[in-house]
Amino acid sequence: MKILLIDDSPTSVLLFKANMPEDIECEIISAHKVASAVEAATEQDPDLIIFDYNMPEMNGLDLAESLLKKEVKAPFVLCTANVQQSVIDKAKAINFKSVIEKPVNEKKISQLFEDLKLWN
Amino acid sequence: MELGAQESDALTEIANIGVSKAATQLSQLLKDVIHMEVPRIAVVPINQLGEVLDIKPEEEVVCIYQDLDGHFNGKSFLVFHTSECNQLVNALIGTIDIPNGTEIKVFEHEAMTEIGNIIISSCLSVIANVLDVTIELSVPNYIESNIHDIVTRYINVKDDPADHLLVLRARLTAAQRNVSGTIMITLSGDTVEKMLSRISDLTRELH
Numbered sequence: 001m002k003i004l005l006i007d008d009s010p011t012s013v014l015l016f017k018a019n020m021p022e023d024i025e026c027e028i029i030s031a032h033k034v035a036s037a038v039e040a041a042t043e044q045d046p047d048l049i050i051f052d053y054n055m056p057e058m059n060g061l062d063l064a065e066s067l068l069k070k071e072v073k074a075p076f077v078l079c080t081a082n083v084q085q086s087v088i089d090k091a092k093a094i095n096f097k098s099v100i101e102k103p104v105n106e107k108k109i110s111q112l113f114e115d116l117k118l119w120n
Numbered sequence: 121m122e123l124g125a126q127e128s129d130a131l132t133e134i135a136n137i138g139v140s141k142a143a144t145q146l147s148q149l150l151k152d153v154i155h156m157e158v159p160r161i162a163v164v165p166i167n168q169l170g171e172v173l174d175i176k177p178e179e180e181v182v183c184i185y186q187d188l189d190g191h192f193n194g195k196s197f198l199v200f201h202t203s204e205c206n207q208l209v210n211a212l213i214g215t216i217d218i219p220n221g222t223e224i225k226v227f228e229h230e231a232m233t234e235i236g237n238i239i240i241s242s243c244l245s246v247i248a249n250v251l252d253v254t255i256e257l258s259v260p261n262y263i264e265s266n267i268h269d270i271v272t273r274y275i276n277v278k279d280d281p282a283d284h285l286l287v288l289r290a291r292l293t294a295a296q297r298n299v300s301g302t303i304m305i306t307l308s309g310d311t312v313e314k315m316l317s318r319i320s321d322l323t324r325e326l327h
Contacts, residue, residue, distance in 0.1 A: 008259075009230060009233070009234045009237070010227075010230055011212075011213065011227070011230050011231040011233075011234040012234050014213065015212075015213075015234075054237065054241065054257060054259055054260075055259065056259045080241070081145065081237065081238040081239075081241035081242045081245065082241040082244075082245050082257060083242070083245045083249075084244075084245045084248045084249060084254060084255065085248075085249050085252070086248070086254040087245075101242075102145075102238050102241075102242075103145060103148050103149045103238055105148060
């Protein structure tokens with residue numbers, strides 16, 4: 001499985017990787033800017049795309065909408081500390097599969113992968 | 121702007137909910153017990169803001185701040201003593217390999233910014249959810265300076281120094297590491313009125 005993590009913070013990406021459960025085999029690729037995120041999403045065929053919300057160029061939900069227009073088919077997950085109901089409602093409206101609240105930990109990531117089995 | 125006892129109590133309770141959430145998230149990040157003081161509320165002129173903080177005006181601090189927009193206007197700050205930042209970053213990323221070629225200082229700044237983003241966003245998100253409003257948060261900004269400079273440059277820029285701000289602040293302390301930070305939210309007068317009105321509406325709905 002290939003996961004694309006889109007987050008402007010390299011620390012956030014490192015924390016996600018560090019909390020990845022050992023029993024889950026996957027390749028994690030990351031993008032910190034909009035251009036590289038679009039390129040990775042459209043050309044590297046990820047199986048799952050995880051978006052940060054609060055990013056300088058464009059928020060994660062707006063970026064997701066632009067990827068949908070480019071017919072990216074991978075399921076979307078939002079990973080953010082900004083869990084305002086308005087943000088979650090908008091994520092659901094554009095068909096995000098799940099929201100993980102930052103900070104991530106092994107338990108939250110394990111749960112995500114359990115849920116992922118149900119989506120497939 | 122003057123607050124009565126009931127208004128002050130309502131704002132303290134809202135701040136308490138936000139800061140409690142921030143303490144929970146900080147505890148998860150650092151894997152440590154976080155002691156939280158009861159938030160304090162103060163109405164102060166902008167030009168006297170530095171005086172209400174427990175930090176000496178000339179003391180060097182690291183500050184992560186985010187602008188608030190949407191239903192409420194203001195700023196939110198997370199302030200740490202510069203000397204405590206290394207401990208904080210080590211607690212967060214101590215076991216993680218830093219990628220080759222990354223400057224330690226740059227990485228520390230970035231890690232502090234992410235800590236600030238998580239703490240501020242979680243605090244404001246729970247406040248927005250309780251009040252059923254939307255608060256837009258800017259991307260986090262990292263500053264190293266003294267508190268006097270921060271107040272002067274980042275709060276006075278567009279505002280009249282004689283205007284009053286409501287300041288909600290609380291100190292969070294990591295028990296095992298002796299690291300503590302202050303979370304501070306400054307709100308303009310019209311935002312305070314909106315917030316109190318929202319609290320009043322919700323209280324009526326509950327009864």
